[in-house]
Amino acid sequence: MKEQIMESVQTDKLKPGQILAEEVRDVNGRLLLARGNEIQSNHIRIFKIWGISEVIVAGARHRKDNLDAPPDPELVEQVRENMKFLCRHVDLEHPAIKQIFKISVQFRCRHNLAEPQGNLHVIKAEFPHEPQKINFLEEMNKKKIILPEIPSVAFELNEVIANPMSSAEHIAQVVNRSPSLTALLLKIVNSSFYGFPSKIDKISHAVTLIGTREISGLALGISILSIFKNIPKETIDMYSFLKHSLACGILSRVLAAHLNYNQTEQLFVSGLLHDLGRLILYLNFPIESRNIITRSRNDAKLLYKAEKDYLGCDHAKVGQQLMKQWKLPMILESSVRYHHKPSDAPYLIPATIVHLADLIVNSLGIGSSGEKFVSPLDEDAWEKLELSPSCFEKVIGQAMHQFKALETILHA
Ligand SMILES: [Fe+2]
Numbered sequence: 003m004k005e006q007i008m009e010s011v012q013t014d015k016l017k018p019g020q021i022l023a024e025e026v027r028d029v030n031g032r033l034l035l036a037r038g039n040e041i042q043s044n045h046i047r048i049f050k051i052w053g054i055s056e057v058i059v060a061g062a063r064h065r066k067d068n069l070d071a072p073p074d075p076e077l078v079e080q081v082r083e084n085m086k087f088l089c090r091h092v093d094l095e096h097p098a099i100k101q102i103f104k105i106s107v108q109f110r111c112r113h114n115l116a117e118p119q120g121n122l123h124v125i126k127a128e129f130p131h132e133p134q135k136i137n138f139l140e141e142m143n144k145k146k147i148i149l150p151e152i153p154s155v156a157f158e159l160n161e162v163i164a165n166p167m168s169s170a171e172h173i174a175q176v177v178n179r180s181p182s183l184t185a186l187l188l189k190i191v192n193s194s195f196y197g198f199p200s201k202i203d204k205i206s207h208a209v210t211l212i213g214t215r216e217i218s219g220l221a222l223g224i225s226i227l228s229i230f231k232n233i234p235k236e237t238i239d240m241y242s243f244l245k246h247s248l249a250c251g252i253l254s255r256v257l258a259a260h261l262n263y264n265q266t267e268q269l270f271v272s273g274l275l276h277d278l279g280r281l282i283l284y285l286n287f288p289i290e291s292r293n294i295i296t297r298s299r300n301d302a303k304l305l306y307k308a309e310k311d312y313l314g315c316d317h318a319k320v321g322q323q324l325m326k327q328w329k330l331p332m333i334l335e336s337s338v339r340y341h342h343k344p345s346d347a348p349y350l351i352p353a354t355i356v357h358l359a360d361l362i363v364n365s366l367g368i369g370s371s372g373e374k375f376v377s378p379l380d381e382d383a384w385e386k387l388e389l390s391p392s393c394f395e396k397v398i399g400q401a402m403h404q405f406k407a408l409e410t411i412l413h414a
Pocket residue numbers: 276277306317318341342360
């Protein structure tokens with residue numbers, strides 16, 4: 003009898019006409035395509051939209067993938083040691099953390115993210131003095147600190163999103179007023195993140211294909227982050243900050259879809275903007291902010307706690323002030339304000355999703371908003387999510403596949 007050969011093929015490398023050897027399901031377990039079907043180009047597009055990173059096809063020659071090779075035991079040991087240090091504020095016995103820890107070790111080994119243990123203890127003597135204490139909110143109330151204005155395109159988009167009568171044409175009109183936003187959005191919709199077979203060259207077309215809420219959410223997040231693009235390099239590595247933010251946005255969205263929470267685009271924006279308050283701190287107090295980062299690392303203290311000690315409030319509170327001033331939706335404000343303590347949030351589920359996404363992204367080591375350590379899990383909020391840690395492998399895999407497709411926009 004002739005042996006049937008099967009091969010796992012990355013979705014990006016699939017060709018129409020190949021035969022599916024194993025069924026493909028989305029995060030919610032819905033069947034996308036049954037085994038035995040011939041794969042068409044629209045199937046490939048659907049797989050990409052759902053973040054399916056690879057499928058099993060029949061008839062191809064077996065290929066041994068490098069990813070199957072076991073990682074070097076020395077590397078694994080080094081990464082495990084790194085992780086134990088970075089997770090010093092976390093309960094490693096909690097089942098969710100155990101699973102995140104395991105996946106993070108594998109991920110860091112695969113991406114060569116091992117660091118010499120000495121580097122993690124970043125001891126720099128350049129700030130020998132105690133940072134000067136400031137009361138950020140008081141300074142803001144006295145108008146000594148002025149928060150930036152919301153970009154006009156973001157303000158208009160927010161109005162359009164809030165109005166249920168808004169049409170695809172309305173959204174396209176607002177976006178088209180900003181050529182840079184239009185160019186970036188078209189780059190995203192033409193990326194393999196969405197995987198449309200033909201080129202989309204109009205925002206109105208993108209809106210009809212992807213949906214008004216999704217496009218507005220993307221546009222809102224991008225236009226807000228764009229106002230911070232000129233922060234000097236010495237103050238913060240913006241590329242690393244955006245990587246952290248984008249990964250959190252995508253993971254929040256995938257977690258929301260997995261939980262059947264219907265406002266997935268709201269979660270994407272919340273994840274994207276959750277650490278925005280930190281940019282305000284870096285902009286207004288660049289020297290003090292660097293000083294606080296160094297202090298927190300030297301003392302192995304969580305950065306948001308060090309912020310509270312020296313600035314009277316943390317970046318989550320500053321982010322909330324910004325969301326309030328810009329009149330962004332309450333769910334967004336709540337998720338930004340409480341992403342480190344979601345059990346206090348008025349909108350608990352979305353805040354907990356962002357909290358979990360932030361914890362996972364920090365643990366995986368994708369970019370950084372300044373924090374080096376993995377922050378502790380809010381166990382009360384976690385209980386309310388009713389999520390099984392066994393889903394993490396699949397959810398993180400899907401999010402990372404989507405992240406890879408969108409990462410190019412960070413170079414824009
Ligand atoms: Fe944060």
